Amino acid sequence: MLSVDVEKQLGDFALQAAFEAAGGATALFGASGAGKTSLINMIAGLLTPDRGRIVLDGETLFDRAARIDVPAWRRRVGCVFQEGRLFPHLSVKANLDYGRWMGGHAADAKAFAAVVDLLDIGRLLERRPGKLSGGERQRVAVGRALLMQPRLLLLDEPLASLDAVRKADILPYLERLRDAARVPIIYVSHNPLEVRRIATRVVMLANGKVTAVGGADLLDAVPVDMLA
Amino acid sequence: MFDLSPQEWTAVALSLRIALVATLVSLPFGIAVATVLARKEFWGKSLLDAVVHLPLVLPPVVTGYLLLITFGRKAPIGAFLADHFGIVFSFRWTGAALACGVMAFPLMVRAIRLSVEAIDRRLEDAAATLGARPAWGFLTVTLPLAMPGIIVGAMLAFARALGEFGATITFVSNIPGETQTISAAIYTLTQVPGGDAAALKLVVVAIVISLAALMASEWLARRATARLHGA
Numbered sequence: 038m039l040s041v042d043v044e045k046q047l048g049d050f051a052l053q054a055a056f057e058a059a060g061g062a063t064a065l066f067g068a069s070g071a072g073k074t075s076l077i078n079m080i081a082g083l084l085t086p087d088r089g090r091i092v093l094d095g096e097t098l099f100d101r102a103a104r105i106d107v108p109a110w111r112r113r114v115g116c117v118f119q120e121g122r123l124f125p126h127l128s129v130k131a132n133l134d135y136g137r138w139m140g141g142h143a144a145d146a147k148a149f150a151a152v153v154d155l156l157d158i159g160r161l162l163e164r165r166p167g168k169l170s171g172g173e174r175q176r177v178a179v180g181r182a183l184l185m186q187p188r189l190l191l192l193d194e195p196l197a198s199l200d201a202v203r204k205a206d207i208l209p210y211l212e213r214l215r216d217a218a219r220v221p222i223i224y225v226s227h228n229p230l231e232v233r234r235i236a237t238r239v240v241m242l243a244n245g246k247v248t249a250v251g252g253a254d255l256l257d258a259v260p261v262d263m264l265a
Numbered sequence: 266m267f268d269l270s271p272q273e274w275t276a277v278a279l280s281l282r283i284a285l286v287a288t289l290v291s292l293p294f295g296i297a298v299a300t301v302l303a304r305k306e307f308w309g310k311s312l313l314d315a316v317v318h319l320p321l322v323l324p325p326v327v328t329g330y331l332l333l334i335t336f337g338r339k340a341p342i343g344a345f346l347a348d349h350f351g352i353v354f355s356f357r358w359t360g361a362a363l364a365c366g367v368m369a370f371p372l373m374v375r376a377i378r379l380s381v382e383a384i385d386r387r388l389e390d391a392a393a394t395l396g397a398r399p400a401w402g403f404l405t406v407t408l409p410l411a412m413p414g415i416i417v418g419a420m421l422a423f424a425r426a427l428g429e430f431g432a433t434i435t436f437v438s439n440i441p442g443e444t445q446t447i448s449a450a451i452y453t454l455t456q457v458p459g460g461d462a463a464a465l466k467l468v469v470v471a472i473v474i475s476l477a478a479l480m481a482s483e484w485l486a487r488r489a490t491a492r493l494h495g496a
Contacts (some may be wrong), residue, residue, distance in 0.1 A: 081394050082393070082394070083390050083393070083394070108393070108398075109390070109393040109394050110393045110394075110395075110396050110397055110398045110399075110402075111396075112394075113396065114394060115394065115395075116391065116394040118387070118391065120387075122385075122387055122388055122390075122391040124388060124391075124392075124405075124406060125388075125410070125493060125494060126406075126409045126410055126492075126493045126494075135392070135395050135397075135405075136395040136396050139392070139395055139396040139397040139398075139401055139405075140396045165494065167494045181395065182394075182395075185395050185396055
């Protein structure tokens with residue numbers, strides 16, 4: 038259970054958003070510039086809100102009034118970024134192991150094999166990120182975030198840098214992820230088609246404010262010009 | 266060509282030792298200062314930047330004199346280090362290494378800083394979300410990605426230290442076998458009648474060592490870059 042109620046002034050842009058997310062996949066949906074990525078960064082601990090509270094599974098991650106701000110590295114919130122952000126100097130296998138390594142956990146061959154299998158990245162393990170295609174890179178990034186045993190998984194436009202064919206390739210993996218991993222997912226996207234396939238709940242964001250919260254049917258009311 | 270006298274060989278060996286020690290000892294400080302300048306914003310940052318670069322623009326004799334009045338045997342810091350840690354700089358090869366390290370520091374910091382600035386900070390953010398506390402993120406992501414710049418910085422500092430003359434001779438004088446480097450030996454030889462031939466031999470040695478250091482740095486940096494990207 039994630040509960041967010043934050044405010045942040047970013048230049049001329051005022052972000053003031055509150056929402057809750059339980060299990061399953063919740064989409065943060067809105068046009069680019071709506072403040073989705075800023076919101077995600079605040080949940081991950083990469084951006085500090087001016088005011089507000091962030092609570093995950095009963096643990097307060099951020100509370101301005103109580104002066105609580107758990108650093109990113111202690112939040113156990115897995116992130117998949119738009120550009121993957123794999124470590125270029127490490128092999129795919131070392132990238133996947135990075136979170137476990139930093140957390141000081143023993144190797145878990147079963148969990149590793151399960152994730153590698155889920156994302157079908159077994160033949161990439163010895164390669165460097167520079168030698169991967171865009172879709173492969175994003176699958177590895179998902180695996181890396183999953184293997185750190187997160188309490189929450191944030192996917193920030195994971196398909197935005199891919200062309201239509203690659204998107205279609207990778208969407209089934211994300212559906213499998215949603216069904217197989219018992220981690221709540223926040224899925225950020227400006228693409229209604231993606232959101233329909235992945236998310237069970239939708240939080241609509243416009244100009245830094247939450248405008249609606251509901252099921253995927255919310256997307257029916259989305260103006261046609263946004264159905265890019 | 267290379268039939269150097271024992272005293273000249275001593276100067277060559279001493280030069281290499283002083284330059285090596287100066288580079289290795291200053292490297293952790295160079296990495297720290299370069300990272301702070303590249304990554305942090307704080308009050309007095311431009312002052313730190315200016316102080317680091319000072320040896321590059323000051324006359325070396327001034328730097329040497331400043332070292333003399335701070336690290337000399339009777340100077341406050343010099344006396345403290347000598348009394349409490351037994352570290353003596355004045356008229357020792359260690360003092361020459363200190364002078365060379367200070368003179369080479371700006372070059373080292375510049376090269377490392379550029380490479381740290383070129384690293385995508387968002388990779389460090391990604392490391393943090395994966396549970397890496399800042400020190401671990403630095404060691405496992407920033408440092409390896411900055412390695413080509415660190416190699417170049419170290420090699421430039423080594424080459425600079427090898428050629429140091431003014432600050433060294435001001436601070437620790439020109440004592441054969443203790444502080445007489447190649448540069449100081451060449452200077453001495455040019456001051457005595459008939460020393461030209463011997464001076465020329467040392468000049469060739471100096472050119473060969475410096476060229477080798479620069480070429481090695483190029484090669485190492487290229488190899489490190491290639492390794493980073495999995496070639």
